Amino acid sequence: MSPARIVIAYFSPTGGTKKVALALKESFAAALPSTVNAPGLTLKLPTSPVTTFNCLSVKSRHKDLQLTPNDLFVLAYPVYFGRMPWALSDWPALQGNGASALVVSVYGNRAIEDGERETMALLQDHGFKVVGAIEAIAEHSQERTLAQGRPDAADIADLKAIAAQVVNAYRQGLKAYDFDRTTELKAPGKAPAVPRILERSQCDDCGRCALLCPMQIINPETFEVPEDKAAMCMGCRACMAVCKMGCRGLPEPVLKAVAARMAQIKTANSARKPNVLKLA
Ligand SMILES: Cc1cc2nc3c(=O)[nH]c(=O)nc-3n(C[C@H](O)[C@H](O)[C@H](O)COP(=O)(O)O)c2cc1C
Ligand code: SF4
Ligand code: SF4
Known part of the structure; x- marks a missing residue:
């Protein structure tokens, strides 16, 4: 039997994870029947069994x-410092409520490390039967020249084939995926600095940064992160990506330090990594 519904949730501060999620949506929809057959007639389903859910904002995660x-x-999420x-x-x-769940780790061609098993544990704690994982590449949101342009046409073709494999495996009966819940997770990484308004005169007080910050730490009047909340910043860059005025960012010295660190990571991870499906 095919899944009754496929719900794809995506957490995508700068758009790479969303691209992977939308490619999967299209591919799952193509792999699932869009009609039902009754004796003598074929009925087209009124709505697609595949839907998406944007889980970036705090508000969405309370819905x-x-x-x-x-x-x-x-669940498609971006890897941050291997978590x-x-x-x-x-x-x-x-x-x-006992639904099957698949984790999609989207990463910038460096490594996933503990992100996958941490997300599997999260889903198990929410009452899912975790059945596997997809590992997919998207442009590195700290260093855009790493995995630049990905997911590209070849990645989309991979994701299409992967979605078809998942649907086939589901029909045959997917087993629970065995993963490590006991080994301590690696220490969380630290964002290089908190984004702030670099050009006050350009800010039009639209408030989009404060509304969208997944941690809700941006003051809705000053649009800055107060000192006592700075440690909660994930460095996800959602606030920068959503700022249409382009006045939000990281100071020049911080950008230089990030670029120096990323140069080494880029050299060590220049080979193209594949998209991978892992099922029990
Ligand atoms: C703070 C931060 C940490 C990251 N850590 C990793 C990492 O450990 N491994 C990796 O391969 N990519 C890493 N990336 C890259 C992101 O996982 C990747 O670009 C992802 O596609 C971003 O998703 P988005 O475009 O939906 O925001 C990191 C990006 C940021 C901003
Ligand atoms: S303040 Fe930090 S956590 Fe909030 S959106 Fe900006 S980078 Fe992400
Ligand atoms: S999104 Fe940009 S323009 Fe809008 S309030 Fe935030 S910093 Fe100002």
């Missing part, structure tokens, strides 16, 4: 999201 045992839930974005730990409205 009721109930799955049922015949659903497949797909899951810690904002995802705060998702009170997510209820698995």
Whole structure:
């Protein structure tokens, strides 16, 4: 039997994870039947069984999201310093109710490290049966020249084939995926600095940065992160990506330090890494 619904949630501060999620949406929809057959007639389903859910904002993660045992839930997240974005730990409205779940780790061609098993544990704690993982590449959001342009056409073709494999495996009955829940996770990474308004005169007080920050740490009047909340910043850059005025960013010396660190990472990870499907 095919999954009744496939719900793809994506957490995408700068758009790379969303690209992977949307490619998967299209591919899952192509792999699932869009019609039902009754004796003598074929009926087109009124709505697609594949939907997406943007889980970036705190508000979205407080919105009721109930799955049922015949659903497949797909969570696409970006890897940060080999871990899951810690904002995802705060998702009170997510209820698995025994649905199957697949973790999609989107990373910038360096490494996933503990992000995958951490996200699997999160989904298990929310009542899902974790059945596997997809590892996909997107442009590195700290250093755009690493994995530049990915996911590209070849990645989209990979994701299409992967989605078809998942649907086939689901029909045959997916087993729970065995992963390590006991080894201590690596220490969380530290954002190089908190983004701030670099050009006050250009800010039009639209408030989009404060609204969208997945940690809700941007003051909605000053649009700055107060000192006592700076340690909560994940360095995700959602506030920079959403600023249409382009006045939000990291100071020049910080950018130089990030570029120097990333130059070494880039050299060590110049070979193209593949998209991977892992099932039990
Ligand atoms: C603070 C930060 C830490 C990151 N850490 C890693 C990492 O450990 N490994 C990796 O391969 N990519 C890493 N990346 C790259 C992102 O995982 C990758 O670019 C992802 O596609 C970003 O998702 P988004 O475009 O949806 O925001 C990091 C990016 C940021 C901003
Ligand atoms: S303040 Fe930090 S956590 Fe909030 S959106 Fe900006 S980079 Fe992300
Ligand atoms: S998104 Fe940019 S323009 Fe809008 S309030 Fe924030 S810093 Fe100002």
